[in-house]
Amino acid sequence: MKDDIMAGIAEFYKINILDRIVAMWEHPLDLILFIIDIGIVLFLVYKILKIAKDSRAWQLLKGIILLLIITWLSGVLRLNILHAILDKVVLSWGILALIIIFQPEIRRALEQLGTSKMRKFFGFTEDIETKTKEDIYKIVIAAEEMSKRQIGALIVIERDIGIKDIVDTGIIINAEVSPQLLTNIFVPKTPLHDGAVIISNNRITAAACMLPLASDQDIAKELGTRHRAGIGISKESDAIAVIVSEETGKISIAKDGTLIADVNEETLKRILIKNVVTDRLVSKEKRAKNIFGNLKKDKNK
Secondary structure (H helix, E strand, C coil): CHHHHHHHHHHHCCCCHHHHHHHHHCCHHHHHHHHHHHHHHHHHHHHHHHHHHCCCHHHHHHHHHHHHHHHHHHHHCCCHHHHHHHHHHHHHHHHHHHHHHCHHHHHHHHHCCCCHHHHHHCCCCCCHHHHHHHHHHHHHHHHHHHHHCCCCEEEEECCCCCCHHHHCCCEEEEEECCHHHHHHHCCCCCCCCCCEEEEECCEEEEEEECCCCCCHHHCCCCCCHHHHHHHHHHHHCCCEEEEECCCCCCEEEEECCEEECCCCHHHHHHHHHHHHHHHHHHHHHHHHHHHHHHHHHHHHC
């Protein structure tokens, strides 16, 4: 195995690197393929190192790199006995040892081929429409759970108008949307339960945010501060607020300065999908296609 590796390296360096690049420059296709080849290798090395850094394999990898450096130094310094031992261990048995040591990671990577995790590894994430629908389902699950337990909640979903000034009043979280996290944030007497949660760009951006309150004439007197805050933010931006009443457990939606009170699970899901996905993302996509189509027609004229 060692001889094969060394023979391959020797074959690569038979032609001077500079001469090889000049030769490829004369054949652009070879140069392009060479750049793609190097790019793929660097990308894979970067991804593997990034994954290893977040796992126990990172310490093992550092140990292997240190062993390679010691092997090289022992050859340079002519420590012949040490070099012979390390050379035999590292190059002859190193690959087999790597397969045994990293067997769980290799197995996990092979099992994930074709799954969403592997697509994410290569940078292919879900389309925004699918991801937003999934997040809406999670918000609905959280709202229903808090409704059953009569946990007061105020969840604001940002749409096209940015509300960074509101985000800045709270505590930055920047986490994936999950029903468990949303529910835990609003559990009474926890540090973040007061104020609103802001969901922006498919992330729980911040919690304990302060919202502008609607004036008294805009809301029935029996409704509390959460409902006034939900209506207030929906009037000052195009955001949609989901409110869970602490007193009754009823779920309401604030949209465009109006309150849709006491909605059930299916109604909540339908309203959110219509206003956050269908009327917004799908319409944007259609507008973009129409613009592209018009440009194409103008070009063909």
